[in-house]
Amino acid sequence: MTKQVQQLDRVIIRFAGDSGDGMQLTGDRFTAGTAEFGNDLSTLPNFPAEIRAPAGTLPGVSSFQLHFADHDILTPGDAPNVLVAMNPAALKANLGDLPRGADIIANTDEFTKRNLQKVGYAANPLEDDSLSEWRVHAVPLTSLTVKALEGFDLSKKDAERSKNMFALGLLSWLYHRPIENTIKFLEQKFAKKPEVAKANIAAFQAGWNYGETTESFSVSYEVKPAQLAPGVYRNISGNQALAYGLIAAAVQSKLPLFLGSYPITPASDILHELSKHKRFGIRTFQAEDEIAGVGAALGAAFGGALGVTTTSGPGVALKAETIGLAVTTELPLIVVDVQRAGPSTGMPTKTEQTDLLMAMFGRNGESPVPIVAPMSPSDCFDAAVEAARIAVKYRTPVMLLSDGYLANGSEPWRLPEVSELPDISQEFTTEPNGADGEFLPFKRDTETLARPWAIPGTPGLEHRIGGIEKADGTGNISYDPNNHDLMVRTRAAKIAGIDVPDLEVDDPDGDAKVLVLGWGSTYGPIAAAARRIRRSGGKVAQAHLRHLNPLPANTGEVLKRYDKVLLPEINLGQLALLLRARYLVDIISYNRVRGLPFKAEELAGVIQDVIDSD
């Protein structure tokens, strides 16, 4: 039987199963095959905070969504076209997101009476007509896998574990994904257990062959490669890009990188990644707590390192006093906040943009800190280099506001040439700067207002710094009222004067009346929504802020250029508050705080409503 091949321009697949079913690995491998094939893609993993929630329950469901297309795309997609449900819990947890007509591939072996009861199904949905709105492919994935592995020296339980590879094989057939690298990957991953490697490869191939032969799938799909800008690409997650950006920043600043960090979701992967790259002279220090993490980074910065600390919101709260110390001692420091749902512990694996005001103001006293926010997973690389540039040039702590969505999501990244990266190096001070040959640690550069960075080991420049207010110039302890006023204003002026690029506006026809503005990880859904509006003939301008402090010099002018400014945020309007106060512009906020990214369709509706309203 020759099967029909249907052309599609884009597909959204969601793999869902128990957190022990290997859904993240399955998704990662499908992503790798898709990247290799040349589609543009964007991914969104979604996993429970519990490492192993009770098997078969709703809280234990882990999923991985992948959007791939023959054109450039901006988000992991709103709603899946295909759901792979490894058990009833995975079906139940994800069905609500599934549009009518979507495909469901369900592992029938797990639809046992007990598993159905666990999630409150009175009857088997695969057997009644409750799923009639969707196209259901009932596949006994587990037993087919066990059968395919009969010849192997494996227990039944071990054989069953390969069912995710069977599913991957089936989906790889269904969407014409290349298979060679997955086989190579499995050989390498299980190099020390050749029998397990062979079994996984056999399960993977059995899945492929099943698609080829079974009646259950009569059509397979092709999504042609996308036309992306020429270059060398790799797929990368936000956390990995951020770690690479920090390494690049160390190389480009010619400073040794010192990371002081305490494990916290969803930032820990940056610590893990950097700890692998000691050959770059990177010191990673897993501290006893968040405060020690930033303290050690600041101590290293005093000694001439590129000091970095990585954390999430609760960690930033703990680090606040030390960040204030970095503000007043004017030492370079990078504070990475991978934001997650709060307050307090909140929802550690879910995303949010709710730390902006904490980044701006969350310290005692007047303690301004520059803020940079990446707008996509791969942009975490450039944003990290930019944060380091500001930190080193202006001798200041810098907040880098990523979030859980960027951290774990991935997309193809056109690799920069190292020669294209900016030189962000600054010279240490080695000579006295006072009129009488003395060293004045708080005598500033007249242009940047940065103070000298003279590190221990430099003869003749011995000096003391600290958290007590310092006299302008000498840095000696000072309680002089006018001096304090001067120092407060000077520190503020230094941050306000940081060179940041102008805000760019995407307004194709130049006559839009509505501007949709965003910051951070909402770039993808906002831009995708703007495209939808324009495709349907509407007009909307889009601008995205990567620098939140200081804001680009033209921000006010851009805001005032439009009749209406719409600002979607995954918080209750934190940037809107800042912009309204600063520019007296009546921003229209759109806020959802569900721990999830915006959907393009949702934002397109919101934009349209603003366009339509008077």
Added chain:
Amino acid sequence: MTELVNGKGLSLVPKTDVKQTLKDFKSDQEVRWCPGCGDYAILAAVQSFLPELGLKRENIVFVSGIGCSSRFPYYLNTYGFHSIHGRAPAIATGLAASRPDLSVWVITGDGDALSIGGNHLIHALRRNVNLNILLFNNRIYGLTKGQYSPTSEVGKITKSTPMGSLDKPFNPISLAIGAEASFVARTIDSDRKHLQSVLREATAHRGTSLVEIYQNCNIFNDNAFEQLKDPEVRDDITLRLEHGQPIVSASKAVVRGANGGVEVVARDSVSEEQILVHDAHNPDPSVAFALSRLDEPAFEHVPIGIFRSVDRPSYETLMAEQLDEAVAQKGPGDLSELLMGGDTWRIG
């Protein structure tokens, strides 16, 4: 195999040929502690001790937290960092871990080190970063004007405890030994000779050295250590800890106790052979810990000196070795190679 480093505490810190004096280590800042404060004596002892090390002055860093004692760095003409309450060990750890060419000192007090910064202190000790921690213990909060501290005796009447404090104090020496410290000593502000002899050993020690210095706060807790200074009784109550020497005071001696611990007896009630000979280098910390418990009941007898000094690889050495090993295995890092390191594909 990591080289054993005892006696090489400052072997990576550059030396100077220029002869230094106390004056070289005085900064131009006016010293502002209360007249009569024990801190003056400690400052003078440190300033007059530093020339002995013969280190380049620019390679010495004093880091402090918050409290009266934490003003210390301002008065020394070295590099200095007066940080925030309790965090000096963390800040110093980052500095010392990344700069083995520096002699890094932490100046802290009983509140700073044992209350707000207790966590950093114990972790610094177990890590064994090359730091000299001087813990000025005056058993009171001075800078905030007289509240009880984590080393104040139970029942202490202070502004915040008008009916007496309720919580049992920390014994800093016991705490440090429990936290896996490799060097633990106690000395006293008024005995410059002893203080400097302890500093000599502490700086020679590679790793974290904790030196508790009994320091008198003449404003809020005057005469807290008077017995140890009073010529009438001091020789009787001070048990000198000297490696290889019997542990005795003028009239007392330390012997093995029946319960496996140690106890203090009248010196003339035992023979010389029965007196415990101090072994600061004993890998087993239990005798050192038992000795640290001898200050109870308070000031009947107090061990002074080096409780423990054992050889253990220091953290910054191990850290540097891992970096060297990574380079030896795979060569120095190459950014271009790193970026191209995953599954890549080419378009166009």
